[in-house]
Amino acid sequence: xxxxxxxxxxxxxxxxxxxxxxxxxxxxxxxxxxxxxxxxxxxxxxxxxxxxxxxxxxxxxxxxxxxxxxxxxxxxxxxxxxxxxxxxxxxxxxxxxxxxxxxxxxxxxxxxxxxxxxxxxxxxxxxxxxxxxxxxxxxxxxxxxxxxxxxxxxxxxxxxxxxxxxxxxxxxxxxxxxxxxxxxxxxxxxxxxxxxxxxxxxxxxxxxxxxxxxxxxxxxxxxxxxxxxxxxxxxxxxxxxxxxxxxxx
Numbered sequence: 001x002x003x004x005x006x007x008x009x010x011x012x013x014x015x016x017x018x019x020x021x022x023x024x025x026x027x028x029x030x031x032x033x034x035x036x037x038x039x040x041x042x043x044x045x046x047x048x049x050x051x052x053x054x055x056x057x058x059x060x061x062x063x064x065x066x067x068x069x070x071x072x073x074x075x076x077x078x079x080x081x082x083x084x085x086x087x088x089x090x091x092x093x094x095x096x097x098x099x100x101x102x103x104x105x106x107x108x109x110x111x112x113x114x115x116x117x118x119x120x121x122x123x124x125x126x127x128x129x130x131x132x133x134x135x136x137x138x139x140x141x142x143x144x145x146x147x148x149x150x151x152x153x154x155x156x157x158x159x160x161x162x163x164x165x166x167x168x169x170x171x172x173x174x175x176x177x178x179x180x181x182x183x184x185x186x187x188x189x190x191x192x193x194x195x196x197x198x199x200x201x202x203x204x205x206x207x208x209x210x211x212x213x214x215x216x217x218x219x220x221x222x223x224x225x226x227x228x229x230x231x232x233x234x235x236x237x238x239x240x241x242x243x244x245x246x247x248x249x
Contacts, residue, residue: 005230007032010081012073014064014121015091017044023218024225029055034081038062038073064091064117074124084128086229089121089139096151107154114158134177139166141182147249179236181228186243189215214244
């Protein structure tokens with residue numbers, strides 16, 4: 001499939017310093033998009049941008065939990081290009097623990113990052129996309145946004161919430177030409193497992209993804225993102241659910 005609907009699009013990727021976000025930035029830049037990458041780790045962003053110097057890639061440090069930070073990334077895109085065609089809300093964390101451990105701080109951190117991070121992104125670009133008469137907003141959801149397992153109640157709750165928010169966005173903004181997409185991967189070989197506080201669970205996920213090789217490559221998920229973006233304006237891929245073939249849940 002050609003990249004005709006990606007070429008020259010202005011794309012903002014939040015949570016782009018590693019994993020799925022980084023892989024997506026590389027894929028879309030190579031497909032001709034004008035990419036703005038953002039995350040909290042400036043050193044990682046700078047390194048990624050330097051490695052993509054042959055393409056049009058800019059970076060801006062931001063914390064998705066802070067609306068003004070997200071707004072500053074959008075302002076960068078508007079200053080340089082005068083539009084925002086795509087926003088990809090990819091930032092997320094995944095502490096996994098039984099509810100009985102009462103990890104209130106972890107719960108709040110997940111709510112702030114996984115839910116408010118998405119809402120902050122929507123709030124920052126929606127007025128622009130409405131004025132443009134179109135655009136696309138994507139969010140990284142998860143298989144956990146479709147299936148709940150032990151220790152994942154709060155994490156899954158945030159991902160179910162993202163599904164609901166993005167479906168509401170679809171219904172409210174479809175007549176404005178604004179497309180809504182969630183990407184729901186299963187186990188992926190990224191750094192996300194490092195946000196799991198429980199040592200045993202973290203070791204298990206690392207074993208499965210990195211040592212046993214059962215996790216998806218970030219590039220595979222990036223391909224799914226590119227597929228969703230590379231559609232004509234009259235068509236929307238609303239959901240992509242992508243698991244490793246051998247994943248059970």
